[in-house]
Amino acid sequence: MDIPGLRTVNVIRYITPLREGGSLPALADADDDFKYVLKFRGAGHGVKALIAELLGGEIARFLGLPVPELVFATLDEAFGRTEADEEIQDLLQFSQGLNLGLHYLSGAITYDASANDCEGLLASKIVWLDAFITNVDRTFRNTNLLIWHKELWLIDHGAAFYFHHSWDNWEANAVTPFAMIKDHVLLPKADRLEEVHAEFTQKLNDGLLRNLVGLIPEDWLQWENGTITPEEIREVYFQFLSIRLANADVFFKQIQDARKTLI
Template sequence: MLRQVTGIRYVTPLREGGSLPGVVEADDLGTYVAKFSGAGQGPKALVAEVICGELARRLGLAVPRLVVLDIDPVIGRAEPDQEVQELLRNSGGPNLGMDFLPGALGYDPLAHPVDADLASRLLWFDAYVENVDRSWRNPNLLVWHRQVWLIDHGACLYFHHNWPRAAAAVHRAYRADDHVLAPYATRLAEADADLAPRVTPALLTEVLALVPDTWLVGADFDRADAARAAYLVHLSNRATRSAVWLPQGRAA
C-alpha cells in the first residue's frame, strides 16, 4: 500500500475542484492536497487516482507523491465552512493525499510549450486510462520547476462505474478532440511502441497492490482481491489492443 501519514491540521479548501479537495498538514511535516473519501464521487475516484497516478509515474511521467492520509474528523471542528465540516465528518479514516507543490502554475499551452515526445506520451497515457478531464478548459496539469506534472485522475477508469458492462468497453476508442495536448502529440506512434509493451500484468499488479483494501470493497466486490483481479483483467486486455483505442491515424 502507499505510505501512510496522519493529517494534523486542515489548512484550507481548494474551491477549484468539484469534490472540494483541501490542503492538509500531516505528521510527517508534509503538506498535501487531500481528496476525501466522503466526497460525492466516493472511493472509486480515489482508486482511480492511485492506479492512474502510480502507473503514470512508472511510465516516466511526473506525478506528485501520493500517500494514504488518515483523517480524524476532529481536525475540522474549527472550520467555519459547514460544507467542509460535513465532508470531514464523512471522511474519517484513509483518504488520498497528493504532495502539495508550492508555487506551481496551472498549465497554459501558450505559455508552456511541450515537446512532441512528452505530449505524445501523455496523450497515450490518457487514452489508455480514458481520461476525460484533460481539456484546454481544465488541463489538470501543473508546471513546477520547469516540468509538467499530472494531477487529478479521479475521472479516469470510468468503466469501473459499471462493472457489468466493463468487458464490452475494454477496447473503447478514445476521443482526443478536446485534449489540451492533441495538437502537439505528433509522435504518438513512437509513444505507443515504447509504452504499450511496458504495461504488463506484473506492472499492473504492483500498482493495484498500492490501493487500500477499504476503497475496493463495496457494492461491486465483497473482497479486495476480487476487485484487484477484475481491474487487472480489464487493464491488461486494454493494453494489448492500443491500435483500437488510440485516436485514429496515430497508432503505430
C-alpha cells in the same frame, strides 16, 4: 516488476479548501512536515475517485511521467470538528480513515496551452497515458497540468476509469477506442506517438499491472451494495487494464485519427 508501496501520513491540520474542483480537495499539513492536496473519500465519487487517482498516478509514475508523490493520508475521528463551514465539516466527518494526498507543489501555476510549451515526446506520452486509463479530464477547459520550476507536472486522475461508476459492460469499455481523446489539450503537440506506443506497450505488462492494482487499500473496496467482494473488484480493475493493454492498437488508432483532423 515490483511497485513500491505508498507512504502513509497522518493529517494534522486542515489549511484551506481548493474550490477549483467539485469534490472540494483541500490543502493540509501532515505529520511528516509536508503539505498535501487531499482527496477525500467522503467527496462526490467517493473511493472510486481515489482508486482512479491512485492507479492513474502510479501508472504515470512508472512510465516516467512527472507526478507529485501520492501518499495515503489518515484522518482521525476528531478531525474537522472545529471547522466552521458545515459543508466542509460534513466532508471531513464522512472522510474518516484512509484518504489520498498529493504532494503540494508550492508556487505552481496552471498549464496554459496558449502560453506554455510542451515538447512533442512528453505530449505524446501524456496523450497515450490518458487514452489508456480513459481519463476524460485533460482538456483545454481543465488541463490538470501544472508548471512547477519550469517543468510540466500531471495532477488529478480522479476522472479516469469512468467505467467503474456504472460497473456495467466493463469488458466492452476495456476495448473502446476512447473518442474523447479528440479534446485532449496536448493532442496538437503529440507528434511522437508511434515511438511512445512502441515503448509503453513493451514496458507495461500483466505482472506490473497486477502489482499496481494490489496497491488499492482493502478499505476502499468495501462498496455499499456488497454484491461484489474486494477481491472481485480488484480483479476487474486488473482485467480492465490487461485487456486494454492487449488491445492498445485500438485506442492508438483513435489517437492517430483524432490528430489527423487537427493537422
